[in-house]
Amino acid sequence: MLLYRTDEWYNKLSQEELHELINQNKSWFERLTARGKAKPGRALERTGVTISGKNGRFVTDGPFAESKEAVGGYLVLDVETIEEAIAIAQTSPGLAYGGSIEVRPLAEECPLDIRARELAREEELVNI
Amino acid sequence: MLLFRGNDWLKSLSSEEKQKVTDQWMAWFRRLTDEGKAIAGNPLEREGKIVSGKNRVVSDGPFAESKEAIGGYFLLDVASFDDAVAIAQECPGLPYGVQVEVRPVAAECPVASELKHETQFANA
Numbered sequence: 001m002l003l004y005r006t007d008e009w010y011n012k013l014s015q016e017e018l019h020e021l022i023n024q025n026k027s028w029f030e031r032l033t034a035r036g037k038a039k040p041g042r043a044l045e046r047t048g049v050t051i052s053g054k055n056g057r058f059v060t061d062g063p064f065a066e067s068k069e070a071v072g073g074y075l076v077l078d079v080e081t082i083e084e085a086i087a088i089a090q091t092s093p094g095l096a097y098g099g100s101i102e103v104r105p106l107a108e109e110c111p112l113d114i115r116a117r118e119l120a121r122e123e124e125l126v127n128i
Numbered sequence: 129m130l131l132f133r134g135n136d137w138l139k140s141l142s143s144e145e146k147q148k149v150t151d152q153w154m155a156w157f158r159r160l161t162d163e164g165k166a167i168a169g170n171p172l173e174r175e176g177k178i179v180s181g182k183n184r185v186v187s188d189g190p191f192a193e194s195k196e197a198i199g200g201y202f203l204l205d206v207a208s209f210d211d212a213v214a215i216a217q218e219c220p221g222l223p224y225g226v227q228v229e230v231r232p233v234a235a236e237c238p239v240a241s242e243l244k245h246e247t248q249f250a251n252a
Binding site for chain 1: 129131133138139141142143146147149150153170171172173175176177178179180181182184186189190196198200201203213216217218219222223225226227228229230231232233234
């Protein structure tokens with residue numbers, strides 16, 4: 001999965017630069033889709049809330065759109081290796097202007113399950 | 129879209145608690161899927177890479193122990209933002225320190241809407 005991290009760098013671009021980038025992005029994505037490498041991705045609105053605390057009682061505004069860490073959109077790839085995903089991320093047209101892309105493997109299994117198994121194994125060892 | 133933030137909270141749980149949260153989380157996702165409210169979801173591996181800059185430099189990250197690191201996501205199909213917030217408030221990880229970021233999926237790319245806005249302004 002590619003997570004687009006953005007600090008709204010695109011606000012600094014001229015209209016021509018934006019036009020060019022949008023066209024580049026479009027053909028980049030079409031190329032990936034045609035090769036079966038990408039599933040439909042989505043952009044996220046620049047607003048949202050974060051929920052935390054027991055029973056989700058804290059609802060706060062955020063993330064702040066101007067944060068460098070804010071996620072602006074995502075793309076799910078269909079590739080065999082993380083190296084291939086990284087190589088695809090490196091061809092993303094927007095990188096020339098700013099922002100960054102986080103490349104993360106989708107987990108086969110939930111990390112919660114893996115950790116529960118590890119703990120069970122540790123307990124077994126203690127009991128031997 | 130729900131983005132689940134935080135990876136470190138897991139370490140403080142006993143194996144029974146962990147099993148309990150896992151079961152609750154799976155049942156929660158299954159229920160939302162059955163109700164047609166969740167259309168996709170995945171946990172993410174805890175390690176990844178960051179690609180950035182004109183030279184497309186690859187670096188390690190995000191740091192797994194970060195409170196901000198994204199551990200997984202659900203893509204929801206709901207009528208309103210409030211529905212999504214209400215679902216996020218049911219997340220079984222919340223009592224243990226998980227944060228759920230709720231974000232509307234954009235109808236179009238923000239870069240494109242920015243451009244449209246500018247064009248309108250220029251023509252006004």
